[in-house]
Amino acid sequence: MTTATPSVSSVRADLIAEQDALDSIVAELDDEQWALPTPSDRWSVADQIGHLAYFDESASWAIADEQRFRSSLADLAPVLSGELDEAGIDDVTLGDFRAMTPAELLVAWRENRRELAETSAGLADDARVIWYGPSMGARSFLTARLMECWAHGQHIVDTVGVERESTDRLQHIAQLGFITRKWTYINRGADAPTSPVRVELDAPSGTTWSFGPEDAEQSVVGPAADFCLVVTQCRHVDSTDLFVTGDDAHDWMTKAQAFAGAATTGPAVT
Structure with a gap:
């Protein structure tokens, strides 16, 4: 079966479902499991969620508050220009989240993805969204968020040794x-x-x-x-x-x- 082009609303629904599926896994982890190193160099389980929280929030700004998104680019300027090493990049994107307990981090991720769900609800199929490089079509933009959630979730499930059901998402x-x-x-x-x-x-x-x-x-x-x-x-x-x-x-x-x-x-x- 050749795949058809999905609507923005269907991608959004699948993104939310994918986030909920990962939430159901990490919500059951203890503090020691949140601190485990994952296959991503330098990153713990908590860092994987912190990364998602950071960019889910950025994505909500890109959709609903372009000025705020553009202002946030100032913090990332050294990252985008290649001036920072990997540790410096982590300080910019993960620093605030690394100061949180696992429980606090989970709340922060839930809040940021709730904002993304709300701001993306009105996206039209032909809408474009500002991002770090060229603007993106709305479908591609939300697909990228879904892919990020699933892929970082894979590093988590590989680390903690749980099974995750594959779906048609x-x-x-x-x-x-x-x-x-x-x-x-x-x-x-x-x-x-x-x-x-x-x-x-x-x-x-x-x-x-x-x-x-x-x-x-x-x-x-x-x-x-x-x-x-x-x-x-x-x-x-x-x-x-x-x-x-x-x-x-x-x-x-x-x-x-x-x-x-x-x-x-x-x-x-x-």
């Missing part, structure tokens, strides 16, 4: 992962391969999500959850059940980056 992340193939290479200062790749994914509900031309000689086939883990750099492709045909397709899967920011290297094969 992954369709948003899978589509984002497919359309950012070219970005993956541009972000590395490289030319993207011109060879088309067919992606066929088994959805959690049992349907198939398809992207790309049917007659493409190169392909990525397998579980949708595994594809999403790869494009968010939570898993190495060779540690999944994805079946990859073609050198260009495999090269893409080893570099895939569905999120913004500097080019990063994903996890090693496990």
Whole structure:
């Protein structure tokens, strides 16, 4: 089944559901678990939630209070210009949240995502939202927030050793992962391969999500959850059940980056 373009309201509903699903996991953690180091360098479980809280609040400002969002860029100017090292970046984005107890941090994240839910309720399908780089279409903007929640949530569940049910909300992340193939290479200062790749994914509900031309000689086939883990750099492709045909397709899967920011290297094969 070729995926259709979702409405802003449907992406928003799935974002809220994804946030609630992660909330139900972290709300059950004790203080020691909140302090555990995660696969993200330097970040604890609490830092993963602090990151989401920071950018959910920024996202609500970007939608409803452009002046406040632009004012917040002053704090991030050294980050955006590359003047700060990783520890300095953490001080800017996580400093306030690192001063909180886990209970306080959970309340802060809930409040920030509530504000995001309220401000995004009136977004039209053709709306654009200011952000750190170019403005984004409303659907892409909320999809990016959903992807961030799911991916950072994955680092948390990997750390604390709990199971998380896959849902068809992954369709948003899978589509984002497919359309950012070219970005993956541009972000590395490289030319993207011109060879088309067919992606066929088994959805959690049992349907198939398809992207790309049917007659493409190169392909990525397998579980949708595994594809999403790869494009968010939570898993190495060779540690999944994805079946990859073609050198260009495999090269893409080893570099895939569905999120913004500097080019990063994903996890090693496990």
